[in-house]
Amino acid sequence: MANETYPYQDPAQVSELLSSHKRFTSGGRGPWHAVSDSDWQDWRWQLKNRINNLDQLESVVPDLSDEEIQGAELANTKLSLGITPYFSNLIHREDPICPIRRQVVPRVEETVSSAWDMSDPCGEDEHSPVPGLVHRYPDRVLFLVTDRCAAYCRYCTRSRLVSNASGYGFQPDYQEQLDYIRKHPEVRDVLFSGGDPLLLS
Structure with missing residues (x-):
């Protein structure tokens, strides 16, 4: 089991790896080396040029494991594959x-379901009085505005709806959400989330 999660056996190799985690090593811009600084720093350009499929992923991380290749091929059945060029640049190749890499590169293990798995591990759906709003605590609500993110984290606790790969059909009703908040004066805090609410800016 240890070999599956930590593939290095040689103590010197382990020591070198741990020490490399302490320093940031940029991969450069890779396939995007000719991109202008203004485009590279533009979040809209980053979204338009996201890595969304296996071919694109292999061009950036050429030594994908079999588990990662299978995960990328199956990613859109559960949680989409999406990595911005900037974020992919942070991966230690x-x-x-x-x-x-483990945060954003899919693995085939994600597609395995167990009897104890929960599609909604935080119990949000049962505390959702109107679509897109979670009211679990008396004085605060979670206001979900989108099911999209710039990059999809593989550990997402909201993967049932984020990216809509599994067909959740997330349809927030902003007016209904606002009406609910107006009718509940005990609500003091409104937390915007999704997906990534900044994508609506």
Whole structure:
């Protein structure tokens, strides 16, 4: 089991790997080396040029494991594959257990369901009085505005609806959400979430 999660056996190799995690190593802009600074720093350009499929992913992370290849092929059945060029640039190419790589590169294990799995581990749906609003605590609500993110984190606790890959059909009704809040003066805090609410800016 240890070999599956930590593939290095040689103590010197482990030491070198741990020490490399302490320093940031940029992969450069990779396939986007000719992109202008203004485009590279433009979030809209980053969204338009996201990595969304296996071919694109292999061009940036050429040494994908079999589990990652299968995960990328199956990603759109549960949680879409989406990595911005900037974020992909943070992946340590030679480290199969790079935390950022594990955060955004799908693995086939994601498609395995167990009897104890929960599609809604935070119990949000049962505390949703109107579509897109979660009212679990008396004085605050979670206001979901979108099911999209710039990059899809593989550990997302809202993967049932984020990216709509599994067909959740997220349809927030902003007016209904606002009306609910107006009718509940005990609500003092409104937390915007989704997906990434900044995508609506």
